Amino acid sequence: xxxxxxxxxxxxxxxxxxxxxxxxxxxxxxxxxxxxxxxxxxxxxxxxxxxxxxxxxxxxxxxxxxxxxxxxxxxxxxxxxxxxxxxxxxxxxxxxxxxxxxxxxxxxxxxxxxxxxxxxxxxxxxxxxxxxxxxxxxxxxxxxxxxxxxxxxxxxxxxxxxxxxxxxxxxxxxxxxxxxxxxxxxxxxxxxxxxxxxxxxxxxxxxxxxxxxxxxxxxxxxxxxxxxxxxxxxx
Numbered sequence: 374x375x376x377x378x379x380x381x382x383x384x385x386x387x388x389x390x391x392x393x394x395x396x397x398x399x400x401x402x403x404x405x406x407x408x409x410x411x412x413x414x415x416x417x418x419x420x421x422x423x424x425x426x427x428x429x430x431x432x433x434x435x436x437x438x439x440x441x442x443x444x445x446x447x448x449x450x451x452x453x454x455x456x457x458x459x460x461x462x463x464x465x466x467x468x469x470x471x472x473x474x475x476x477x478x479x480x481x482x483x484x485x486x487x488x489x490x491x492x493x494x495x496x497x498x499x500x501x502x503x504x505x506x507x508x509x510x511x512x513x514x515x516x517x518x519x520x521x522x523x524x525x526x527x528x529x530x531x532x533x534x535x536x537x538x539x540x541x542x543x544x545x546x547x548x549x550x551x552x553x554x555x556x557x558x559x560x561x562x563x564x565x566x567x568x569x570x571x572x573x574x575x576x577x578x579x580x581x582x583x584x585x586x587x588x589x590x591x592x593x594x595x596x597x598x599x600x601x602x603x604x605x606x607x608x
Contacts, residue, residue: 378506378518379497380404382428386411387418387444388459389437393482397431397459400486401493415439415447422448424561429497431489432476434460445474455500457493459484508543509605510591512584515539522581529581534559534574542592542602551599575600 384406388394394411401409410425412418415438422430430448432441445456455477477496480489506518513524520536522529531539541558542550556567559574579586593601 379494379501380406381408381517382406382497382501383408383410383425384493385418385421385425385427385430387413387415387430387436387441388433389413389435390433393433393459397489400490403486404490413437415444418444419447422452426452426558426561428454428501429493430454430456431493432456432458434458442474445476449475455496457489457496508546510582511603511605512591513582515543515582517543524582524584531581532577535578535581538571538574538578539602542600543604546602546604549595549598549601553599555599 384401386394386397398409410421412421415436432444434441441458458476458479461482478492508515513522515522520531537559541555556571560567579589579592582591583589591603595601
């Protein structure tokens with residue numbers, strides 16, 4: 374179950390060689406990863422990182438409008454997702470520079486497909502080790518693996534937006550997640566204007582997870598700030 378859950382993670386691939394992008398993407402798809410997007414430059418990769426909110430990035434060092442180090446530096450201004458560097462060069466200076474910027478691993482081309490996947494899975498498992506595909510609330514259970522909620526013996530499927538909202542809330546369970554943070558997590562870099570849509574999604578989520586949606590005990594509104602998910606750790 375753990376691996377299947379990790380394979381739902383969104384993976385960003387950045388390389389200026391189209392054949393490399395296609396090859397690496399095929400490696401991940403073959404291993405069951407479902408959400409993959411690719412870019413071929415620093416500017417394109419940065420745009421995708423901001424708009425798509427990936428969970429993991431594989432970056433090439435040599436890019437046409439800069440390098441992977443520059444891209445990682447810019448990404449670190451708004452995200453701390455794990456990163457694996459791909460490069461044709463194996464100099465220690467490059468490796469140490471990448472790791473110094475916060476990269477999690479470094480692999481030199483050419484590489485074996487299985488080695489890339491194993492390193493990626495190890496990074497994902499280490500980074501997301503605190504995430505649990507099954508989350509118990511006061512009146513229901515969220516199964517992130519199946520994207521559904523079980524309540525009173527009935528199953529309620531989650532929509533894509535509901536799934537993303539619950540993930541963002543669960544990652545910060547017990548803490549307030551602001552309206553802006555939730556909108557950005559689901560709708561991207563420019564979340565303004567989505568407040569009403571957010572409220573509608575929150576209402577539908579409560580109908581699925583709460584015994585009494587009008588008196589929520591698991592998905593709490595913090596007036597003027599945002600929302601908080603209360604997980605039942607004793608169940």
